[in-house]
Amino acid sequence: MPELPEVEALRDFLDEHLLGKEIAKVLPVAISVLKTYDPPLTALEGGEVSAVHRHGKFLDIATADGLHLVFHLARAGWLQWKDVLPSGLPRPGKGPLALRTALTGGDGFDLTEAGTTKRLAVHLVRDPAEVPGIARLGPDPLADGFGRGDFAALLAGEPRRIKGALRDQSLIAGIGNAYSDEILHAARMSPYKLASKLGEDEITGLYEAMRDTLADAVRRSRGLAAGNLKSEKKSGLRVHGRTGLPCPVCGETIREVSFQGSSLQYCPGCQTGGRLLADRRMSRLLK
Missing domain, CATH: 1.10.8.50 (Helicase, Ruva Protein; domain 3)
Known part of the structure; x- marks a missing residue:
């Protein structure tokens, strides 16, 4: 399971690769992955990534218009960056692909999850505190003010x-x-x-x-x-x-x-x- 150090490194990686770029489409592939419905994922289309945050083990991709694509990789999830995403729409199936985020430049990333127990969770919210797992988080052990x-x-x-x-x-x-x-x-x-x-x-x-x-x-x-x-x-x-x-x-x-x-x-x-x-x-x- 990715923990604080790996998630922080992923935050750095995504900050470098996403900041200022425009989201073309976010496509859920696994039925279980998306935990919210309002706003819909189509609301992200055309949005510019303004920041990438970490909340505990959660990653939070924020757009300039105030939306937050938040995900938790759970025990067997991972993020795979692709400089060139495959053409065509991904098809739901039994493979590990759970969600694809495509950028207008043709690059983007996939969220994948191995195994049969599916716990990877994606939320689209206006405030990260709307995600129950974030709302109940304790303090970050590496925060400057945590003595x-x-x-x-x-x-x-x-x-x-x-x-x-x-x-x-x-x-x-x-x-x-x-x-x-x-x-x-x-x-x-x-x-x-x-x-x-x-x-x-x-x-x-x-x-x-x-x-x-x-x-x-x-x-x-x-x-x-x-x-x-x-x-x-x-x-x-x-x-x-x-x-x-x-x-x-x-x-x-x-x-x-x-x-x-x-x-x-x-x-x-x-x-x-x-x-x-x-x-x-x-x-x-x-x-």
Whole structure:
């Protein structure tokens, strides 16, 4: 799933490729992709792109006449830029293509989604806050005004384990499964640690690990073509997706815990004092 660093890099990429260009047509291909009907997608035709914004994991293409094409790539979605779009109208089918945005110059981009579970969501709104997922977002962890005290206030009284808290978009926007693993590894903290039980030094260490991990990933991704972002993300991960491999910090074998169709990875040497965490496959603790 694209998370804050990849979505920020896509924002940069689209800002460079879309700003000032005119939209010719936006064509939904998958039935499930479009979540709004007013205004209609035809309202975008002839509109000039004035800005590209990021809200957590949402991308927001704004036009000069006040419309916002907002999309969330979900777990298996991606953006494919094309300098020359295929001629003719795309046909609905069983392929990955979900939506095509064509520019008057002949270039544009496709939104695609792999797999059979379709969660990629596109909204056309006059105000991004009309999108429910944006309206309930918590603060951006890389925002200039988001300080250590703000982070501590969010965690105060938080009953969940820290892994689940970091992934909650209404608490902190933009962090998903992969970067929560990476942040906790950098902070040398167990994913099972209760957020409300963190000491002052632990909060400081976690805050710094969060900011540093995300900022470093953004730096590595910035300037890359959209098609190269997935491989860059994977190459920079230290624990996530590396079950059975040695930890690059201490050499201990990286372990995995599975839960509710997903999993987390951690290093016992760096994060749990050598203890192995119980594999709570049906756990509700790490939603």
